[in-house]
Amino acid sequence: KKPIVVAEYLFRRLHEIGIRSVHGLPGDFNLVALDYIPKAGLKWVGSVNELNAAYAADGYARTKGISAVVTTFGVGELSAINGIAGAFSEHVPVVHIVGCPSTISQRNGMLLHHTLGNGDFNVFANMSSQISCNMARLKDPADIPDQIDLALRECWIRSRPVYIMLPTDMAEKKVEGARLDTPIDLTEPANETEREDYVVDVVLKYLHAAKQPVILVDACAIRHKVLNEVHDLVEKTQLPVFVTPMGKGAINEDHPSYGGVYAGTGSLPAVAQRVETSDLVLSIGALKSDFNTAGFSYRTSRLNTIDFHSDHCTVRYSEYPRVAMRGVLRKVVERVDLSKLSRPPSPEVANEVTKNRDSSETITQAFFWPRVGEYLKENDIVVTETGTSNFGIWETKYPRGVTGVTQILWGSIGWSVGAAQGAALAAKDMGVDRRTILFVGDGSFQLTAQEVSTMMRHNLKVTIFLIYNEGFTIERYIHGMDAEYNDIIRWKYVDVPTVFGGSEKQVRKFVIKTKDELEKLLTDKEFNEAGGLQFVELWMPKEDAPRALKITAEIAAKNNAKM
Amino acid sequence: KKPIVVAEYLFRRLHEIGIRSVHGLPGDFNLVALDYIPKAGLKWVGSVNELNAAYAADGYARTKGISAVVTTFGVGELSAINGIAGAFSEHVPVVHIVGCPSTISQRNGMLLHHTLGNGDFNVFANMSSQISCNMARLKDPADIPDQIDLALRECWIRSRPVYIMLPTDMAEKKVEGARLDTPIDLTEPANETEREDYVVDVVLKYLHAAKQPVILVDACAIRHKVLNEVHDLVEKTQLPVFVTPMGKGAINEDHPSYGGVYAGTGSLPAVAQRVETSDLVLSIGALKSDFNTAGFSYRTSRLNTIDFHSDHCTVRYSEYPRVAMRGVLRKVVERVDLSKLSRPPSPEVANEVTKNRDSSETITQAFFWPRVGEYLKENDIVVTETGTSNFGIWETKYPRGVTGVTQILWGSIGWSVGAAQGAALAAKDMGVDRRTILFVGDGSFQLTAQEVSTMMRHNLKVTIFLIYNEGFTIERYIHGMDAEYNDIIRWKYVDVPTVFGGSEKQVRKFVIKTKDELEKLLTDKEFNEAGGLQFVELWMPKEDAPRALKITAEIAAKNNAKM
Numbered sequence A, B: 001k002k003p004i005v006v007a008e009y010l011f012r013r014l015h016e017i018g019i020r021s022v023h024g025l026p027g028d029f030n031l032v033a034l035d036y037i038p039k040a041g042l043k044w045v046g047s048v049n050e051l052n053a054a055y056a057a058d059g060y061a062r063t064k065g066i067s068a069v070v071t072t073f074g075v076g077e078l079s080a081i082n083g084i085a086g087a088f089s090e091h092v093p094v095v096h097i098v099g100c101p102s103t104i105s106q107r108n109g110m111l112l113h114h115t116l117g118n119g120d121f122n123v124f125a126n127m128s129s130q131i132s133c134n135m136a137r138l139k140d141p142a143d144i145p146d147q148i149d150l151a152l153r154e155c156w157i158r159s160r161p162v163y164i165m166l167p168t169d170m171a172e173k174k175v176e177g178a179r180l181d182t183p184i185d186l187t188e189p190a191n192e193t194e195r196e197d198y199v200v201d202v203v204l205k206y207l208h209a210a211k212q213p214v215i216l217v218d219a220c221a222i223r224h225k226v227l228n229e230v231h232d233l234v235e236k237t238q239l240p241v242f243v244t245p246m247g248k249g250a251i252n253e254d255h256p257s258y259g260g261v262y263a264g265t266g267s268l269p270a271v272a273q274r275v276e277t278s279d280l281v282l283s284i285g286a287l288k289s290d291f292n293t294a295g296f297s298y299r300t301s302r303l304n305t306i307d308f309h310s311d312h313c314t315v316r317y318s319e320y321p322r323v324a325m326r327g328v329l330r331k332v333v334e335r336v337d338l339s340k341l342s343r344p345p346s347p348e349v350a351n352e353v354t355k356n357r358d359s360s361e362t363i364t365q366a367f368f369w370p371r372v373g374e375y376l377k378e379n380d381i382v383v384t385e386t387g388t389s390n391f392g393i394w395e396t397k398y399p400r401g402v403t404g405v406t407q408i409l410w411g412s413i414g415w416s417v418g419a420a421q422g423a424a425l426a427a428k429d430m431g432v433d434r435r436t437i438l439f440v441g442d443g444s445f446q447l448t449a450q451e452v453s454t455m456m457r458h459n460l461k462v463t464i465f466l467i468y469n470e471g472f473t474i475e476r477y478i479h480g481m482d483a484e485y486n487d488i489i490r491w492k493y494v495d496v497p498t499v500f501g502g503s504e505k506q507v508r509k510f511v512i513k514t515k516d517e518l519e520k521l522l523t524d525k526e527f528n529e530a531g532g533l534q535f536v537e538l539w540m541p542k543e544d545a546p547r548a549l550k551i552t553a554e555i556a557a558k559n560n561a562k563m
């Protein structure tokens, strides 16, 4: 009744589910589809390369809830695949749309550019199927709207990438547009009531009986969007609440119940003490990877743990498949009997600036991260990178409303530069005035530096702290402290933004070598206002690393060497 | 008898087969192995990111015969996969070594960084198996030397990437070093004699009978290393010889028999005429992809064609599987009866500078490429990129000994910057003083610009012509002449090298806007000596494209639009 072409259908659906900017690069197999992006009210980002585009889409989704990236067959999609794999690994919903050769060319096995020359047009999609929770290979207009709607729903609900293969001859095929009058249903299927109630009863039984219950919030609580439930739980129970490194930012760190970052032996002593002597850890959305647990160093027991996950719960050794945490948490909040609840005190959390200030002028890792905590403002978006910053940030106490963006499980360096661009763009698309602050190592920055160009293309407000420590310090701590392969060549980092298209007016540059200079910068009014792109080259010692990194690196090295 | 650790065994084998520099990035799963690189007499390149490393390895292999790249599990290898896929597609032998978690961690399904969090340690190797001609998943020291030797042999002989998965706990396991006293056998298996002789007879029958025989040399003649045979054939028969775009550089273009570039309707009229009226095309190593044939526009007939391939030959419609071209060509050279050979004249080939010079000061595509032909010197390495340069270069007549490096089938933009680095490094490793000259579009350059940093790290002699035409001109010709998605933001291109670590002394920069300026530059003595890195920002009109590109783009657009 209301015919509409496939590309427009797809992009209007993206708009409906909250996407406003589409990352990616053109290629001759997606050009015609791209014409429909502005028609659907979307903005084309015009990324500098596909890996960066995927990283940026990841950052955008972490900030705005979901994102999309468009690439071209073979060359484009494979350039992006590492970024998409990261999104899969870390439960980030990214819609990957690949413009591919026409179904006719495919059927005829034509020897086209961007193919392996073997007539196989499925090989790249097959690779992506390993890192996508849904594959929509569009071939027949009769199926296409269903395929698109299902893919987008899966992406949202399962919080993982989906892959949409759009052949050139399908992009402008007509489908029924009246379907667009009914939005895609993005609600999670409810748990079976009896089953859910059963789990809630069990949880409450243990919770009411516990003497020292604590809450531990991890990555999947953020990714699977149950933070409202978690916040209500904390508010109502006032139980001590901790975050893991991947959960950092999930909890208002100004809240009296907030007790800090728990990561086994990587935790501060008071935190380890409180969590490890607890007789009931309500563990929400756990993702216990090596770097998220300081090398699997938890000293908590299954017998004292209740695990809440997006698709199941576990109470001690009892497993409850098909019971999603959202419903359970909601009912626990409603039904908890506060009169039966013991509430141990939370450790105090503060930015330990004075304690960590030595008398030298050097900006040490120990000093820097607590100091950053004092500089941060409400609602900042803080992006950190694999390297010293990912571990240093454990020592930073966030103001309320800060979004922490890190990639601790996948850990692909260079990711943070793209992710910061995507996060800042998401904030802009949401019409909110938030600062995006990126902490990135000099080594990591080199992999994806040109993403600064995209930041300037869209006038994004990003403040970049580049940790200039002459190479791969994190790797030095794992193996090869003085090895040549851990050295990099020195760039003129502060000039990068202007070379990549920024005007002198658009960019502010700083080289900061001493604590004094740092102090002046962090208290400068204009710097704090962060009106545009700001680039800080921050000198830190080559062989200095945050406390938690030293611990984790040692365990990683041992694990690698085990024979 | 002579115990040696696995990593050293592997790297010494790489050295033996001709590799001198190893591309790649460190990661904690490969650090220990990297310690053995200098011990084996190899140089570590220290690439800026893995995709660039793979592109560079591709360029290195095209120049030196084979190459290697080391990445780390998951994040590193997937970043490189598009580059490796290109090498697979284009028959380039690259050894991809991936440092991965220990066999113990794998067996225990540990939740390690750089995994998908699902305990599956094979998923990335499975992806790579699609683009590798051999997979060596090292697990047991008893098998490892065999696996390595086989992988390297396959890589060389089949001229395609191989994948070696090296777990951290295998890197230093002891294996028998005495094996190294016997080099890996890299000789191609000989054809069955009777079968080969039969084919040679058939070929000679047609060749002696033909009135207008010609030779057409394509990509696989270069990749499968039969150029000696081809040159001998040309020398002995003096038959007119043509190259395809992917075969450009295979033939000495100063040779009187050389007739130019054949690509169907993309050919110059005299070339099309000679090839298409020929009654016998000896087609060597054909790879008839769309962009290599100006959109499948050959007007030659199978009935007039003999095809020579690395694993079979075809005479008209008769197929001869398992008859590799090398042996056949060698015998054809030996047995051809010159008295029975008709030799039609070859079209004349010249750099048509004057004919294409208009009266304006603008540097047009039509003018530039023949002019480049006059600037090139013997033994230059010429790298071109998908975009105007890949098509413009058809109009450039190469001096003898020039190596042409292009990626016309895979066509991943940004590749050329990495490939130029790899090619220049290969030349340096070979101890020869060759210029490497890169022609790259402004759009393509942005994807991989930081590879310039690696050029400076190794003091490579590369002259970069950056075609500044405000975006994706090739795409404009396919679809969206004025579309926003074909625009890019303008960088300060000439400042890129110094920002990426070059000193003002190390780099020479030029902005060239007019024919006069170009003339002055191309005749400047110092510029011609090309002592270090030279960067030329070359202004060309946004909506100008080489003749052959216009033809090919139109056909591609039609093909994509076919419903």
Ligand SMILES: Cc1ncc(C[n+]2csc(CCOP(=O)(O)OP(=O)(O)O)c2C)c(N)n1
Pocket (backbone or CB within 6 Å): A385, A386, A387, A388, A389, A411, A412, A413, A414, A440, A441, A442, A443, A444, A445, A467, A469, A471, A472, A473, A474, A475, B025, B026, B027, B028, B050, B072, B075, B076, B079
């Ligand atoms: C794509 C990718 N390649 C390689 C690695 C291995 N790796 C992890 S951290 C790191 C070094 C990071 O150095 P830098 O950003 O300078 O951090 P810092 O010096 O602050 O530790 C490397 C090479 C990786 N994680 N991802």
Ligand SMILES: Cc1ncc(C[n+]2csc(CCOP(=O)(O)OP(=O)(O)O)c2C)c(N)n1
Pocket (backbone or CB within 6 Å): A025, A026, A027, A028, A050, A072, A075, A076, A079, B385, B386, B387, B388, B389, B411, B412, B413, B440, B441, B442, B443, B444, B445, B467, B469, B471, B472, B473, B474, B475
């Ligand atoms: C990795 C990758 N992404 C996208 C494309 C699609 N593509 C092919 S050519 C091209 C534009 C190249 O522009 P430029 O380098 O400026 O060349 P020119 O303007 O000289 O044509 C693009 C985007 C591709 N081939 N490879």
Ligand SMILES: [Mg+2]
Pocket (backbone or CB within 6 Å): A387, A441, A442, A443, A444, A467, A468, A469, A470, A471, A472, A473
């Ligand atoms: Mg560093």
Ligand SMILES: [Mg+2]
Pocket (backbone or CB within 6 Å): B387, B441, B442, B443, B444, B467, B468, B469, B470, B471, B472, B473
């Ligand atoms: Mg261009």
